[in-house]
Amino acid sequence: xxxxxxxxxxxxxxxxxxxxxxxxxxxxxxxxxxxxxxxxxxxxxxxxxxxxxxxxxxxxxxxxxxxxxxxxxxxxxxxxxxxxxxxxxxxxxxxxxxxxxxxxxxxxxxxxxxxxxxxxxxxxxxxxxxxxxxxxxxxxxxxxxxxxxxxxxxxxxxxxxxxxxxxxxxxxxxxxxxxxxxxxxxxxxxxxxxxxxxxxxxxxxxxxxxxxxxxxxxxxxxxxxxxxxxxxxxxxxxxxxxxxxxxxxxxxxxxxxxxxxxxxxxxxxxxxxxxxxxxxxxxxxxxxxxxxxxxxxxxxxxxxxxxxxxxxxxxxxxxxxxxxxxxxxxxxxxxxxxxxxxxxxxxxxxxxxxxxxxxxxxxxxxxxxxxxxxxxxxxxxxxxxxxxxxxxxxxxxxxxxxxxxxxxxxxxxxxxxxxxxxxxxxxxxxxxxxxxxxxxxxxxxxxxxxxxxxxxxxxxx
Numbered sequence: 001x002x003x004x005x006x007x008x009x010x011x012x013x014x015x016x017x018x019x020x021x022x023x024x025x026x027x028x029x030x031x032x033x034x035x036x037x038x039x040x041x042x043x044x045x046x047x048x049x050x051x052x053x054x055x056x057x058x059x060x061x062x063x064x065x066x067x068x069x070x071x072x073x074x075x076x077x078x079x080x081x082x083x084x085x086x087x088x089x090x091x092x093x094x095x096x097x098x099x100x101x102x103x104x105x106x107x108x109x110x111x112x113x114x115x116x117x118x119x120x121x122x123x124x125x126x127x128x129x130x131x132x133x134x135x136x137x138x139x140x141x142x143x144x145x146x147x148x149x150x151x152x153x154x155x156x157x158x159x160x161x162x163x164x165x166x167x168x169x170x171x172x173x174x175x176x177x178x179x180x181x182x183x184x185x186x187x188x189x190x191x192x193x194x195x196x197x198x199x200x201x202x203x204x205x206x207x208x209x210x211x212x213x214x215x216x217x218x219x220x221x222x223x224x225x226x227x228x229x230x231x232x233x234x235x236x237x238x239x240x241x242x243x244x245x246x247x248x249x250x251x252x253x254x255x256x257x258x259x260x261x262x263x264x265x266x267x268x269x270x271x272x273x274x275x276x277x278x279x280x281x282x283x284x285x286x287x288x289x290x291x292x293x294x295x296x297x298x299x300x301x302x303x304x305x306x307x308x309x310x311x312x313x314x315x316x317x318x319x320x321x322x323x324x325x326x327x328x329x330x331x332x333x334x335x336x337x338x339x340x341x342x343x344x345x346x347x348x349x350x351x352x353x354x355x356x357x358x359x360x361x362x363x364x365x366x367x368x369x370x371x372x373x374x375x376x377x378x379x380x381x382x383x384x385x386x387x388x389x390x391x392x393x394x395x396x397x398x399x400x401x402x403x404x405x406x407x408x409x410x411x412x413x414x415x416x417x418x419x420x421x422x423x424x425x426x427x428x429x430x431x432x433x434x435x436x437x438x439x440x441x442x443x444x445x446x447x448x449x450x451x452x453x454x455x456x457x458x459x460x461x
Contacts, residue, residue, distance in 0.1 A: 097226030129159030230440030258297030269383025
């Protein structure tokens with residue numbers, strides 16, 4: 001037996017998955033509270049003890065890990081035009097598994113510089129201008145950024161005509177500066193992979209140390225990527241396949257958590273009806289969005305505010321007084337589980353449902369109808385996912401829900417809101433053992449094995 005241990009250092013829990021590579025099965029899973037504020041080894045050892053109770057002591061041939069602990073990979077992005085280079089910068093950061101704190105456009109002001117300083121990002125992504133285009137804004141922003149104090153790295157991915165001068169300005173700040181290819185070398189042309197790779201390299205080399213994760217370096221082969229990147233990698237492999245192992249086709253993964261809800265879609269999202277005009281930047285085939293106000297614990301109050309208290313009442317059948325009482329409990333003890341608390345269980349179901357609904361609504365594209373003398377025409381912005389056939393649910397709020405199928409059904413098309421291009425009919429799969437991040441790690445080394453395990457382990461609802 002060739003066993004591999006796959007570790008996810010989450011913001012709340014450290015989750016372990018033991019996999020047998022030879023027999024292509026999951027041996028066991030376990031979790032424990034992440035203890036990064038003291039010594040991250042404590043949480044890892046607690047989870048290992050739990051795993052050993054299930055499957056005994058095993059000599060692992062390899063140990064791989066991902067992490068979103070200590071706030072995950074925190075980034076700010078700066079571009080020129082909001083809908084163009086700034087949006088391209090945001091997509092590059094999200095595809096790298098980052099939590100994007102804020103995106104800035106045009107000339108940075110001193111107030112915005114102070115805001116960046118107070119936000120304490122791990123990495124700042126600086127873009128602006130197509131190659132050979134506007135240089136003034138990115139040079140201005142480089143001068144402003146060079147004066148911002150803080151221990152963050154800078155990735156420059158803007159107008160190549162200004163790259164050398166930008167590097168010279170930023171290098172004087174003493175910060176680590178990486179220059180890569182422009183995220184938008186030509187108008188409406190995306191090129192986010194070089195920036196994504198630069199971000200990942202900095203994460204591997206520098207951010208792991210900053211987060212205190214070097215304490216476990218002797219126990220594992222390395223932190224390979226941020227946790228969201230691992231989930232996205234698993235989704236991509238499962239969709240596209242690898243080698244002789246076929247994928248299952250276009251899909252969406254909804255990953256609900258205590259702080260955020262992430263949505264990953266592996267689909268081209270092109271218009272599915274005739275007469276549609278596409279507007280805006282082309283959508284990436286592999287897309288991730290993250291909603292920082294749609295978590296069911298740390299962001300519960302923001303989620304209720306975003307959805308509206310009436311929607312929470314409708315989904316939970318709880319009066320406002322009970323909802324507010326439960327929200328207070330959650331705020332004071334975000335690690336609390338519903339257990340035998342019926343009201344908290346109902347609220348969790350409602351919050352998870354709303355998180356899925358709102359996160360998917362923000363992820364998918366929209367279609368707008370306008371009329372001409374020749375009849376109706378349509379403008380599409382973002383991805384058309386109406387024909388997508390598979391939705392995968394993961395994350396504690398979905399997996400542990402009293403009715404995960406009903407929660408995930410919030411991802412489907414709503415005839416009352418036809419402008420949102422959500423899937424019309426889809427098969428639902430549930431990641432009951434929390435293996436998506438683990439399989440993303442496994443797919444880095446054994447992609448075909450990881451795909452086959454996911455096909456077996458993801459439960460059809």
